[in-house]
Amino acid sequence: xxxxxxxxxxxxxxxxxxxxxxxxxxxxxFEEHEEIGxxxxxAGLLSIRGLERLSLEVSRSFLQNVIxxxxxxxxxxxxxxxxxxxxxxxxxxxxxxxxxxGAQAEKRGARILLKTRVxxxxxxxxxxxxxxxxxxxxxxxxxxAEGAGASVLRRFLGVAAEPRRWIPIRQLLxxxxxxxxxxxxxxxxxxxxxxxxxxxxxxxxLGKLGVASRVPDLRRRLRKFVSEEFPGAKILKEVGYxxxxxxxxxxxxxxxxxxxxxxxxxxxxxxxxxxxxxxxLIAGSVGRAVAEALRGGDPGEHMRMARMxxxxxxxxxxGRRILERIPRSLYDAFLRGLSQRPLRDHLTRFWDxxxxxxxLLAGRRSLYYGLRS
Numbered sequence: 375x376x377x378x379x380x381x382x383x384x385x386x387x388x389x390x391x392x393x394x395x396x397x398x399x400x401x402x403x404f405e406e407h408e409e410i411g412x413x414x415x416x417a418g419l420l421s422i423r424g425l426e427r428l429s430l431e432v433s434r435s436f437l438q439n440v441i442x443x444x445x446x447x448x449x450x451x452x453x454x455x456x457x458x459x460x461x462x463x464x465x466x467x468x469x470x471x472x473x474x475x476g477a478q479a480e481k482r483g484a485r486i487l488l489k490t491r492v493x494x495x496x497x498x499x500x501x502x503x504x505x506x507x508x509x510x511x512x513x514x515x516x517x518x519a520e521g522a523g524a525s526v527l528r529r530f531l532g533v534a535a536e537p538r539r540w541i542p543i544r545q546l547l548x549x550x551x552x553x554x555x556x557x558x559x560x561x562x563x564x565x566x567x568x569x570x571x572x573x574x575x576x577x578x579x580l581g582k583l584g585v586a587s588r589v590p591d592l593r594r595r596l597r598k599f600v601s602e603e604f605p606g607a608k609i610l611k612e613v614g615y616x617x618x619x620x621x622x623x624x625x626x627x628x629x630x631x632x633x634x635x636x637x638x639x640x641x642x643x644x645x646x647x648x649x650x651x652x653x654x655l656i657a658g659s660v661g662r663a664v665a666e667a668l669r670g671g672d673p674g675e676h677m678r679m680a681r682m683x684x685x686x687x688x689x690x691x692x693g694r695r696i697l698e699r700i701p702r703s704l705y706d707a708f709l710r711g712l713s714q715r716p717l718r719d720h721l722t723r724f725w726d727x728x729x730x731x732x733x734l735l736a737g738r739r740s741l742y743y744g745l746r747s
Contacts, residue, residue, distance in 0.1 A: 376402045377668055378661075379504050379513035380484075381492045381526060383410050386636025387519030388475035389428065389654045390661035391484040394517070397665025401484040402513075404506060406491035411472035415615035416650075417545065417574045417582045418466040419558060421727035424651030425464065428658065436470035438576045439555055446709055447561045449702060454709040455557065458722055463558070465574055465582075492520065495530050495632070502632070515664050516632045519657065522616050524638040531625065531632065535640035538588075539620025541569050541647070544596045545584035547611040551575065551604055562705055563599065565589075569619070569647070571599050583607070586617060586647070617647030621691040622684055626656075628667065628677055633660050641684070643730065644691040651728045652687055656680045689731035 380391045383405035395401040407413070419441065425432060441464070443457035476486060487508070495516055496503045504511040518527050528534045553559060555575040562570050569586035576582065583604065585596045600607060622640040626633065635641060635657040642649035659680035663673035700708060712718065726733040 375501065376400055376504075376511060376513040378402070378515045378517060378664055379404065379502065379511060380517045380519060381495075381504075382519040382521055382636070382638070383407075383472070383476060383486055383488075384519060384521055384636060385472060385475055385650045386638075386641065386653045386657040387517070388472065388479050390517045390519060390635055390657040390664075391486075392475065392479040392482055393658045393661030394665045395479060395482040395484040395661075397662055397669070399515075399665045399668050401479070402511065403479065403484055403486040404490045404492050404504065404511075405486060405488050408489055410476040410486070410488070411469035413613065414467070414469045415545075415613055416468040417572065417584060418468045418471065419463055419574050419648070420466055420471075420650055421463050422461055423726065424654075424728045427728075428651065428654050430474070432464050433474060436466045436474055437464055438467055439465035439574075441465060441558050441574075442556045444558045444560060447559065448705045448709065449562060449564055450706055452706055452709075454713050456713070456718070456721065457557075458725070463727060465576060492526055495526055497632075514631065514668070517657070517660060517664065518632065518634040518638050519636040521637045522618070524634070527634050527638050531634070533623060533625060535618060535623060535638075536620035539618055539640075539644075540616045541586050541588055541619055542592055542616050543569075543584050543586040543614065543647075544592055545582060545613050545615070546596070546600070546609050547576075548581050548583045548600075548604060548607040548609055549579055550607045551579070551581040551583070552606070553581070561599070561603065562702055564702060565595055565598065569617075571603075573604075580610075581607075618642040618649070619644045619647065619691075619694060622687045624684075626660075626677070626680055626684055628660075628663055628673055633664075635660055641687060643687065643728070644694040645697070645730060648727075652683055656683050659683070686729055686731055693731060 377400040378394045380387045380403040391401045391403045440461045446454045491507045493505045502513045559573040566587045571585040574582040636653045641653035659676045663676035666673040
């Protein structure tokens with residue numbers, strides 16, 4: 375009998391496993407792929423403060439670049455540069471980053487089973503039966519971190535994230551971007567509705583270039599964008615995945631002993647599609663709460679923290695709905711306003727890549743100050 379079964383060895387699953395195992399629980403992680411971190415489906419732009427909140431040092435093993443600001447490019451071709459004047463984000467290899475998390479989880483006692491796909495989960499009295507391609511396992515608790523497909527979650531709880539809020543991405547690794555490596559670049563194009571294009575420099579030469587939209591011919595529009603903005607770049611690799619831009623699931627109940635986390639639960643910033651940091655913080659709180667419950671303690675404080683972060687994600691999703699109502703023809707005026715004092719100074723001082731809503735309301739939200747350090 376396993377104490378905690380974790381479905382999926384992405385960041386949310388591995389962080390929850392690390393924290394549960396660190397609290398004394400017997401943890402087994404089920405991962406369908408042959409290796410942790412494969413396939414790599416992420417631009418890998420993570421805030422330095424967020425990594426610290428996850429108890430992760432910025433390591434050379436996964437670090438590719440350091441970012442100090444962002445440049446927004448509108449349809450008119452105008453560029454709006456926001457420079458924090460200090461390192462604010464790390465560009466990481468998600469393959470190596472996930473492996474570091476896996477090593478941390480294993481060091482604390484978690485067992486990771488690769489090439490093990492969970493087909494379904496059934497409740498049997500006081501425990502769960504985990505059916506996999508390698509046989510059945512019994513567990514007292516289940517943390518579902520299976521990712522975007524969330525087939526197990528849909529079968530077991532009958533819920534899922536908003537289906538129309540998943541947005542396809544095509545991402546390239548390119549050589550010869552000729553941009554300043556200190557900044558991330560965001561491009562708004564009318565032929566890429568629903569989201570945007572981006573270039574995340576890996577170094578002076580290599581960059582991760584992507585476009586996201588629900589249009590049916592996304593690959594063709596990717597080529598159009600490349601020809602417009604980076605005609606001299608050489609394409610080295612192409613991958614496809616999806617990001618989430620909707621509200622997170624409200625299911626965060628420890629009583630049922632089946633808890634979804636990460637992409638499966640929509641624990642993603644709807645504005646940018648990033649889920650590693652906030653999703654990881656929720657997953658870590660859930661892992662600690664489960665370990666506490668198994669010890670016969672009170673998991674309430676850990677779950678309260680998870681719900682506070684969930685509330686932040688809801689606020690970010692609401693903010694996205696508001697931003698979607700702004701016509702792209704007004705983006706120049708909007709960004710020009712943000713770049714003027716005193717708002718620019720406020721953003722430079724308080725902006726947080728992860729707690730975006732709290733940063734805008736800095737001084738009024740205890741959550742932001744409680745997690746700043």
